[in-house]
Amino acid sequence: MPSSGSGSAGVPRRRPPTIADVARAASVSPTTVSHALNGLGKVDPRTRERIKQTAAELGYRPNLRAQRLRNGQAKAIALASSMPFAVAAGPSRLGFYMEIAAAAAERAMLHGYALVLVPPVQSGSPLHSLDIDGAVVVEPGEDDPAVGQLRERGLPYVALGREVARPEAPFVDLRGATVTGLLLEHLREQGARRPALLIGAGARHSSVDARAAYERAAAEGGWEPLVVTAPEEGGEQAGYEACAALLAAHPDTDAVCALVDVFAVGAVRAIRDSGRRVPEDVLVATRYDGPRARTCDPPLTAVDLHLDRAAADAVELLLSRLGPGHAPAAQSPAPAPAPEPRVIARASSLRVTRPG
Secondary structure (H helix, E strand, C coil): CCCCCCHHHCEEECCCCCCCHHHHCCCCCCCHHHHHHHHCEEECCHHHHHHHHHHHCCCCCCHHHHHHHHCCCCCCCEECCCCCCCHHHHCCCCCCHHHHHHHHHHHHHHHEEEEEEECCCCCCCHCCCHHHHEHHHHHHCCHHHHHHHHHCCCEEEEEECCCCCCCCCCCCCCHCCCCCCHHHHHHHHHCCCEEEEEEECCCCCHHHHHHHHHHHHHHHHHHCCCEEEECCHHHHHHHHHHHHHHHHHEEEEEEEHHHHHHHHHHHHHHHHHHCCCCCCCEEEEECCCCCHHHHCCCEEEEEECCCHHHHHHHHHHHHHHCCCCCCCCCCCCCCCCCCEEEEECCEEEECCCCCC
């Protein structure tokens, strides 16, 4: 009968390496090893790298439960938003929120953090009880419940998209005004003279910034501004109804800039049901270049927001705010400027000639 220290077929089971093993191999103290691997204390960068290399060669894996008890860190951050899945993801759970989640999870893991994906946050959400060190909040609205719960707990957070209610709060800019300006410029280049703006009814930065940019463009371009809103939770049907009412009240509308992609899909249906054609009679464009934009008939003109880069930057900004022992110990070089948003023109807004 094999001993308790043996593996299958009588092969001795190898004991996993400990901090003491790493310390002996690297000729340093166990405390120095702990500080080097956990980003604590003052350890010479060359010594830190030598210890990390030694630990990797020995196959050392830290005891995460012991670390949690010792330093109080969960080594987990949350990705949260109050946006309903009707606009953030949809039935397939793909889209804007999920693209951000994938990039954020990858960047968090590079620094040894798990990403907790939180469903749409409303009052009474489990954000109150999640064991996390901080959170990235996607496009917080006015009096955002996710922000409120994080503030109640005293947890650091970073907004992906400017927080309208607290402009001083840390955020990664999604450049709502720039994106709206690019879309309107494209629509005007394609012949639109009376474009309307369709946005969410809430006070997220994307809606607030879009409205301001649209009104400036209308004043400069000399057309009467026409802004309609739809409730986010209504999804595609809300976009359909808002656009149908728009066309009934303003039949000379020749373009719809629907910032929320699910609203844009609904707008295409409403335009067709009114007896008009896309793009021959009414041009359509949206903000997010996601699955809905690419699979709509016709495919929707959209904008490459570089969400992967924005999500990674938000994680880095959050980790830098968590305090000693959280952010990476070594100073990383300053990130390159974020890429500029880019219009991806598709059939919904491309028109060679225009009826008189």
